[in-house]
Amino acid sequence: MEFFEYFINVPENVVIVSPDFKILAATNKYLKTTMRSREEIIGKVFLKEVYQDPTISFDENPVIKSIRKAIETKRVDYLDVLRYDLERSAQEGGGYEARYWEASHTPVLDEAGNVKFVIQNTNDVTERELAKEARRMSEEKFKFLTDAVPELIHTADPNGACTYVNQRWIDYTGLPLEEFIGHSWQKVIHPEDIHQVLDRQKEDFYSELEFQAELRIRDKEGSYRWHLIRSLPMKDEKGKVIMRVGSANDIHSTKLMVQEVLESNEQMSILSDQVQQAFQKAEDQRQTLERLIMQAPALFAILKGPEHRFELVNPKYQQLIPGRDLVGNTVAEALPEIVEQGFVDLLDNVYKTGVPFIAEEICVELDWQNTGHVEKAYFTTTYQPLIENGQVAGIIAFGYEVSDKVKLREELQSLKKDTSVQ
Template sequence: MRTRITTADALNDPLPETIAAERLRQHLEDVARERDNAYRALQEREAELARIQRIGKVGGLEVDFREGFKNRRSPEYLMIHGLPPEAADESHEDWVNRIHPDDRDAAVKHFFDVLAETSEDYTAEYRIIRPSDGETRWIRVVAKIERDSNGRAIRLVGAHIDITDQMLARETLRESEDRFRLIADSAPVPIWVTKLDRKRSFANQAYVDFVGLPYEEAIDFDWRKVLHPDDLPHVLQQSVQGEASLKPFVLEARYKNASGEWRWLRSESQPRWDPTGKHIGFIGVAHDITAAKQAEIELRRLNETLEERIVERTAELESNEARLRAILETSNQYQGLVNLEGELLYANKTALAGIRTEARDVIGQPFWDTPWFTETPGMSDVAREAFETVLRGEAVRMEMRLRLPIGERDFEFGMRPVLDRHGNITGAVPELVDITERRRGEEALRQSQKMEAIGQLTGGVAHDFNNLLTIIRSATDFLRRRELPEERRRRYVDAISDTVERASKLTAQLLAFARRQPLKPQIFNVGSQVEGVAQLVRPLVGGRIEISVEVHDTDCFTVADVAQFEAALINLAINARDAMDDEGRLTIAVRKVQGIPSLRAQSARGGDYVAISVADTGSGIAPENIDAIFEPFFTTKEVGKGTGLGLSQAFGFAKQSEGDIAVMSTPGKGATFTIYLPQAQSPAADDEAAARTSEAATTGRGYRVLVVEDNDDVGQFSTELLEDLGYVVRRVANASAALAILGENEFAVDLVFSDVIMPGMNGVELAGIIRERYPGLPVVLTSGYSNVLAENAHRGFELIQKPYSVESLSRILRKAITEKLSVAR
């Protein structure tokens, strides 16, 4: 049925064109809406992709090769490379300059090599240095290359991925693997790692050494080839079961090593898992238990015959005990046994006989409270301290003299701990060896040697002094003659003066050997002093002897008496001249050394020393004389060729200067003497200059001198001598009188000239009091010999030794007064 449309309906309904237009509008709105939604979805996906790229440190790039290199970089790329936004179209050179210098040549060459090929894929890994922060980053490049029909690259599209973390992780893993390999190779036991197919992926050096094959062959080696046939079946079965359990398992078997020797190994295997928990193999380590297995087999064998061996062992112990007791009871030593409380458990017959008692009287007593020690004051404490030392695991040895019922005896006492099989202390064994007779023999020998040395010394002194006195006596007899010509009179006076000088030097040499000579120590440069002595020695040794001075250290300073040092070197040089028969080479060397070696049965000494060696090319020293050369008056020279005091003077000087002297010699090849002196700090320049200053002899000019001398004859001569020099002299006989004069008027004298040895207060003590009470008053001491001076030097006071000349006395007095005046000004 058709619908009829009336005119009124047509007027009320819209026109068809309007309806179509409305529908078109709606459709366009829908399309626009869909487009907007799609655009927003695209933006969201792009934003999501950008976030993913930033999280994954991935940046996009495009390079157009059709007109050179046209680059386009994504924001993520710029962020990875540390570039600003305006670098999105950077140049090819910018990219090249950003590559790390160590990777640049290889990376650029690889890039151009790929472009020149036909491949569509381009991958690379290299480091860059980011301009933004200077940080080095690792970059991985993954890209596709578009090529034209001729295969020429026209475009590259790809991504840069920051793989720095992965590379650092890879490096950390490599270092970890290197450390593991180093630790494993350092281990003394075989270590290995296996995969699921039972092939080894790693083996350490001990593993390789055991099989005796190169590494690549060792990791593929089949262990079944070196398994002992008796162990092979059960080891294979246990191995399969252990691997199937996926738990740690242990195997014990015999294996033949590279030397063909069967060794028991105990292997321990642990399963390996990857990060996801998947089982990937085993790691194992093997220990050589051959000794334990052999001990176990031996123990098993011993257990089988234990009862028989116990009987045998008991009999053996009883036999050993009987033998030991027999040895102890027949020993000449005092021997005993003490428990941990110090109680005596046993003493042998010799020890009991020494105190004339029975075992029951001392057994059970504290060892130190027994008659061996109680009768000697202090010895009980010594024995107790020795026992306490032994309880700490230390042995004790010493010498002691004990008062026993059999008399006073000398012993070598020793005590050592008794240890059980575990090393624990269970007691102590004291021993005393009677050395009384040996000590008496040694003492007799020492006394004999001492008397022989005294006899030799006395004979030498008497011989030399009688010669000197003969000259003086003859000269004085001649001087008594009235008709004696003046020329002969002067000659006899000179002879007396020279003889007195020789006697003075002789006593000085004796005192130097005995280390009783008063020295004047001062700081000086040894090298400079040696060079000066060498000049003095040259005319003494003759022109046919070559002298060489070798100063290895130029700043060698020491503290010693310069005059005695020079005398020692001159004596050594003269001895060397005589040993070379006036022809050869003399070498004097100076160097710094650490310590003094062991000399003449003395232990070595540490410290900083200066070594002065005098070496010659002479005949050397016979071995039988080497121990006697430093004795006074010992000489191998002909009569009249030497006193035998030169080396003794050098020896005494070195010893008194807190040093020593050594000698090395081979007969026919010369000798070397080395003097060791302690090192000292370099002195100030002005001190050195002052030390070099010397005053010329001059007259007294009326200065007042107080002479303190108890010997009337010496005092009379001293007074007259000083008065002849122009001094005003006042003399007293002792220190008390001198102090009394100074107490009345300390300005009554300009200088005090005192002997050292006097009744009551000696000269050194007097000088000390004057320095304390009257610090501006100079004191000069004089002495022929004094143990006070030898032990204490002269405490900084001027010293003139008897006998002294007019010139030396005048010079020293004048020097002391001049220094006083300079201080006063």
């Protein structure tokens, strides 16, 4: 009797099963975990008359197979992580509760070497497995979001070693992900430009600072194009740098345009410098995706359902249209001016077909400041279908304003015409 008291109070999930699978004993911890009383389970056939899984037959149950193996081999058999849902009592609302387990089955032999019973020791690893699943889902969402944006996005450790690149990098360079990890990414940077990065990484405070440079990146055809590279440190709640997030924007056409103006007339060199500075300022204002979702400096919103209702809007998006309630309202309700401009039709088409819409320098006419005065603005934007359970459930809207860039190009084109006339 004293031994029985010791056994039932062992702080482990232990149940003892006979060779014919009848439950002989169980610890109090096991009863609490499985939400059963001792009277409900003792003498019952394990996983048949109690704890039965309706989705699988008794003989095919992996737990039963493991117990049989322990009996046949007379050795401990370990069961891999297994999802086995527990049935709730009627008082607890019925139904099943998802649980994940690790288990071992230890045969106990009599003097003749025959199996008297099997001890099952289980560990409830539900919390750990759910955390792993949540992490996996978070990583998948991160990859989806970074692949959806029209930017070359990467992450690195505090010292600059690459840890991830999005699909845009892979498509642009033609190299697999493995070719970027660590410091291998340096091979796609023009040999004359790589020193800009390497010199900065040698500085003591590199991990704490923002990095920005114009570099030439090699594409899959072997050609180099100019890109504006930005990299920002991401810190935890204690201010410690945990990673760097960076992006690369193609500025090749603008770069060549500026160089052409410079070469056309030496007397315009000062003006060209001012134009370059103006362009740089415009690029700074049109902050790209260095931080994800709510920290992103680009315009980001999630529209749910066929009516395109704002479910999430990042601060950058909201700042663009102050004084308007976006979240909870449909696009037509929050921004009625754009209905006649065809944007709702574009959203409808993406939602119905699942085909993304990408536009550069698209014009939007809106009363941006609620002053009663409608003004034009230009955006580069992507409408990407949001897929849930294989179906389009909404749209990810991502973009950035390029009004200054359009105006700058128009000024450059006008300037070029004036120069040709001279």
